[in-house]
Amino acid sequence: MGQTLADLPLRDDLREEEPYGAPQLDVPVILNVNENPYPPDEDVVADIASSVAAAARTLNRYPDREALGLRTDLAAYLGHDLTPAQVWAANGSNEVMLQILQAFGGPGRTALSFAPTYSMYPEYARDACTTWVTGRRAEDFTVDPEHALAQIEQHRPAVILLASPNNPTGTALPLEVVERICAAAPGMVVVDEAYGEFRRDGTPSALSLLPAHPRLIVTRTMSKAFAFAGGRLGYLAADPAVVDALRIVRLPYHLSAVTQAVARAALRNAGSLLARVQELRARRDETVGWLRGQGYRVADSDANFVLFGTFADRHAVWQGLLDRGVLIRETGPDGWLRVSIGTEQEMAAFRAALQEVTA
Known part of the structure; x- marks a missing residue:
């Protein structure tokens, strides 16, 4: 009989933990992990395939460990007069975040959100042996700046993580709140803009704050708006010294030649890959309106998902939807559910299934 985890000299703080696991189920309508529902057009597929073929001819050599070509393309995409020295990329924003905690967190240090x-x-913090503490959001899921400043004064965090738009609520942060937190923070402030391209008109990016705040980091991903979740490419913009700090903790050659090639191909085709963003934003707003019309509480969303509730038994509702072929996410505060924005047909299936389940 084989050994179990209990037989291994695992770190004590990992003994009761389980791997990350949003359900991956084979159902007709998948609306649980905030993917862009539209695959790349065939001309984009052809460009990516050609780029992979070119990279394949060099696979006997290590890739460019600094990914300078990719970072140049990302800086051009972000704008704000950013240079390649201010941009860093890794395998998804997950690795970007872990590198930030490895560089600026660690034993005896605290991360706050x-x-x-x-x-x-909290899993990034755990993996980097960093103490994790959380303040609270207001009833409407916004961050109260006075509460935030009190938490900073109490915990003196080395890293503050602010998602904007926030997952799972979709709530964006006003720049004035970010600025007040930056002014009070003793360490690094990370604004996670994974869903930044889905912001409603007039909702600004924290990228504009970088020149005035050298300890600010703004992270992004190509997984959502770019319809590139399978490509695994996340990135950040920050002061060049911050990028140098992350270069210390990154693994050698952490971005493969293939990853760099396909990401650059995606950026070359940004217009095509981002073409459906406006449509998804409009469908999100329609979904918010429909859910409110059905009597649900719905969080204002600047992302490609909607958090709604509340249910006395949300798991029963989630299961009922799944039984009808619609997979959404059981996440967030008690009683709430989150639905990603899909195609017109997928959202019609979601609405019909929800009405059946709650009839």
Whole structure:
């Protein structure tokens, strides 16, 4: 009989933990992990395939460990007069976040965020042996600056993680709140803009704050708006010294030649890959309106998902939807559910299934 985890000299703080696991189920309508529902057009597929073929001819050599070509392309995409020295990339924003905690967290240091927020943040802190603490969000899921400043004064965090738009609520942060937190923070402030391209008109990016705040980091991903979740490419913008700090903790050659090639191909085709963003934003707003019309509480969303509730038994509702072929996410505060924005047909299936389940 084989050994179990209990037989291994595992770190004590990992003994009761389980791997990250949003359900991956084969159902007709998948609306649980905030993917862009539209695959790349065939001309984009052809460009990516050609780029992979070119990279394959060099696979006997290590890739460019600094990924300078990719970082140049990312800086051009972000704008704000950013240079390649201010941009860093890794295998998904997950690796970007872990590198930030490895560089600026660690034993004896604390990371702070405001709940409810992204469920992986405490796991990044745990993996980097960093103490994790959370303040609270207001009833409407906004961050109260006075509460935030009190938490900073109490805990003196080395890293503050602020998702904007926030996952799972979709709530964006006003720049004035970010600025007040930056002014008070003793360490690094990370604004996670994974869903930044889905912001409603007039909702600004924290990228504009970088020149005035050298300890600010703004992270992004290509997984969502770019329809590139399978490509695994996350990135950040920050002061060049911050990028140098992350270069210390990154693994050698952490971005493969293939990853760099396909990401650059995606950026070359940004217009095509981002073409459906406006449509998804409009469908999100329609979904918010429909859910409110059905009598649900719905969080204002600047992302490609909607958090709604509340249910006395949310798991029963989630299961009922799944039984009808619709997979959404059981996450967030008690009683709430989150639905990603899919195609018109997928959202019609979601609405019909929800009405059946709650009839």
